[in-house]
Amino acid sequence: MILVTGATGNVGRHVVGELLGSDVRIRALSRDPASARLPADVEVAPTDEMPLDGVTSLFLNPAVFWHGLGDVLDRAKSAGVRRVVMLSSSAALDTDPSNQIAAHHLGVEHAIEDSGLEWTFVRPGEFSSNARAWAEAIRAGEPVRGPFPAARTTPIHERDIAAVAARALTADDLVGARPVLTGPEVLTHPEMVRIIGEAVRRPARFEEITPEEARKEMLAQPYMRDGLVDTLLRLRARAVDAPVEVSPEVERITGRPPRTFAEWAADHADDFR
Numbered sequence: 001m002i003l004v005t006g007a008t009g010n011v012g013r014h015v016v017g018e019l020l021g022s023d024v025r026i027r028a029l030s031r032d033p034a035s036a037r038l039p040a041d042v043e044v045a046p047t048d049e050m051p052l053d054g055v056t057s058l059f060l061n062p063a064v065f066w067h068g069l070g071d072v073l074d075r076a077k078s079a080g081v082r083r084v085v086m087l088s089s090s091a092a093l094d095t096d097p098s099n100q101i102a103a104h105h106l107g108v109e110h111a112i113e114d115s116g117l118e119w120t121f122v123r124p125g126e127f128s129s130n131a132r133a134w135a136e137a138i139r140a141g142e143p144v145r146g147p148f149p150a151a152r153t154t155p156i157h158e159r160d161i162a163a164v165a166a167r168a169l170t171a172d173d174l175v176g177a178r179p180v181l182t183g184p185e186v187l188t189h190p191e192m193v194r195i196i197g198e199a200v201r202r203p204a205r206f207e208e209i210t211p212e213e214a215r216k217e218m219l220a221q222p223y224m225r226d227g228l229v230d231t232l233l234r235l236r237a238r239a240v241d242a243p244v245e246v247s248p249e250v251e252r253i254t255g256r257p258p259r260t261f262a263e264w265a266a267d268h269a270d271d272f273r
């Protein structure tokens with residue numbers, strides 16, 4: 001059986017969807033199973049119970065373990081779990097010790113390595129689904145406000161991340177691998193906003209704000225802390241000039257090219273209407 005943590009999330013829901021096509025049983029976790037809206041033939045259990053009986057592989061989303069892994073890896077080993085596939089981040093490649101996103105993901109990666117379990121660390125860059133934060137402004141016909149409009153990124157569709165994770169959970173060829181995943185193209189946020197406007201057939205535009213204004217807006221969001229906001233702003237400032245590479249890994253692992261941001265915008269157009 002495969003246990004999917006964060007199963008209602010951007011990636012987890014698609015991991016469940018990918019696994020449904022294979023010959024494995026799935027247990028999906030949510031803090032609120034009653035409102036999880038997962039397929040009927042999937043067993044849904046409460047996250048805080050973390051039922052590990054019968055589980056052989058575990059999809060681990062660190063969003064669920066933001067306050068630490070606790071004893072989950074020891075319990076997994078005792079229960080007979082053999083493999084952990086972790087939703088990590090390409091930030092783990094950053095050698096800057098002040099990068100809190102890197103430190104968080106590397107901390108979880110190291111704990112999994114030390115556990116003696118088989119592992120795969122799936123390391124995506126920026127999710128296309130982060131663009132959902134722009135939905136309210138675009139629906140209202142207002143500009144999307146953000147700093148560093150020239151910063152470049154390689155947004156990846158959550159379904160492509162899930163396809164790689166599902167492969168790592170069900171086949172043996174990704175054990176011990178740390179694939180870095182990106183979408184197929186290099187884009188700026190203003191370009192992404194324009195592409196969403198094309199998907200909803202209504203112009204959508206981007207408006208530059210200063211890093212100080214952005215900082216205030218980010219700190220007003222839940223879960224944002226000074227250090228994390230500083231890290232995010234530093235990464236965006238750096239992305240103006242730093243080389244940005246498109247990774248071949250999604251196509252190498254899944255056999256199909258990663259979905260474009262225009263495909264993501266078409267898939268999620270209703271969120272922006």
Ligand SMILES: NC(=O)c1ccc[n+]([C@@H]2O[C@H](COP(=O)([O-])OP(=O)(O)OC[C@H]3O[C@@H](n4cnc5c(N)ncnc54)[C@H](OP(=O)(O)O)[C@@H]3O)[C@@H](O)[C@H]2O)c1
Nearest residue numbers: 006008009010011030031062063064088089124125126127
């Ligand atoms: N966003 C990016 O650009 C990016 C880039 C690289 C890596 N990542 C990694 O991907 C993760 C996000 O993945 P995602 O978008 O699939 O996750 P998500 O949708 O934010 O969350 C997944 C699920 O986890 C549960 N959850 C959320 N917060 C929780 C908490 N505090 N305690 C327990 N459960 C919680 C929720 O399910 P229930 O409500 O059903 O319990 C949620 O649906 C990040 O944390 C990071 O590690 C993100």
